[in-house]
Amino acid sequence: MVFNKILKESKCDVIVITDPYNLRYYTGFCGGEGTAVFSKHDKVLLVDSRYTEEAINETKNKGNGFKVYEFGHAKSKYALIIDYLISLDGEIKIGFEDESMLVSDKNSLTKALDGNEKLNGRIKWEPLGSLLNKRRQIKSKEEINLLRKAEAIGDMAFADVLKILKPGITELDVACEIEYSMKKHGAQKFSFDTIAASGINSSMPHAILSEKKLEVGDFLTMDFGCVYKGYCSDMTRTVVIGKANDEQKKIYEIVRQAQEEALAFVKPGVKCMDVDKVARDIISSYGYGDYFGHGLGHSVGLFIHESPALNSRDATILCEGMIETIEPGIYIPGFGGVRIEDMGVITKDGFDNFTSSPKDLIEIY
8 A cells, every 4th residue: 555655664653634735636635725634544534624525535436544533623633633633552653744844834833732641742833845746747548648638628729829910919819719718618717827928028938928919020939728527738939920030030930949849858867967967068059058047847746837847956766657848948038938848758668749730839819
C-alpha cells in the first residue's frame, strides 16, 4: 500500500495532509478544505459540514479506506486529531507538509497538541519536504487522459479567439473570449490568470491584463489553461496583429526552432537541465540569451506548476509518465516578446505532444 510506503520512507508514525492538491490525490476529496491523517493503524479525513457528504462519496469512490469525520461547533478539528493520536503509544513522530502548510496552521495544531496532558512531550514534528509531491510526478493512464482533454479544450479556445482578434479590441476582450470558450468546451475553471499581452506588454512574460487596445504591428502573446475534472492544461501562442516585420519574423522563428529542438530532445533518461540547455543554447547562439530569463518548462497535474521543472538547476532524470511543458521565449523591453508553449507526456520513445494548435506565425488582418 502506498500509505505504508510513505510512512516507511518518512520514518514517521503519522502523516498530516492539508495541501488541497495532496488531499485530492491521496484521499479523492475535491473540496480543498480539510485535513487528512493516517498511520499504519487507520486513515481519517476531517472536514466541516459544508463538505461531509461530498467527502464521503469521493473517498468511497477513491477506494483507499479513508474514514470521514465532521468537525464543527460540537467538536473542533484539533479535538478529533487529539482523539486519533492519544490511541497511539509512546513518542509520535508526525510528518507534515513544510513546503505548503501555513505556519499559522502548524502553530495552532502544535499548541493544541501540546496543551493535551496525554500528548505533552510525546510529539515530534518531521518535515516531509517534497516526499508527497514527488509521488505525483508519474501520471497514471487516467490522469494522462484527463490532462490531454484539458489541453484539447485550450486548443479549441485558441481556434475560437483567432476569429475575433482585430485592431481596437482590448487585452481584456481577448482574455474574456478565451475564458468563455474554455468554459463553453467543458472547463471547470482556469489553471491560472489568463495572459493576453500585446505590443510592448508582451516583453513581460507574466504581464497583467490591461485595457490596452490591440494595434497594427503588435505581438500578442496569449498564455492560458483550464482545469478539467481537476487536471490542468497550459499553452501559449504568439501572433502578430497585421503584417509582421522582419525583426518579428526573425525572433519568432528563433523561438520556434528552440522549441522544436527541445521537443525532439525530450525522452526518458535525460536530465531536465539538459533539455533546458538545448533551447537556451539555440536562443543564445542568435544573441538573445539575455532575453530568455525563465526556465524552459514545468510539470503539470492537479496543480499548474508541479515538479520536475525544465530549468538550468533541476537535475531530475525524466521518466515515462511525467508531464512537461516546453515554452521558450524571447522578451525585449520596449519591443515585445514571443513565447510558444506546448504540453505533453514523456513516453518510452520520446514525447507525446497534447497541443495541436498551429505554430506557423499567424498574422491577423
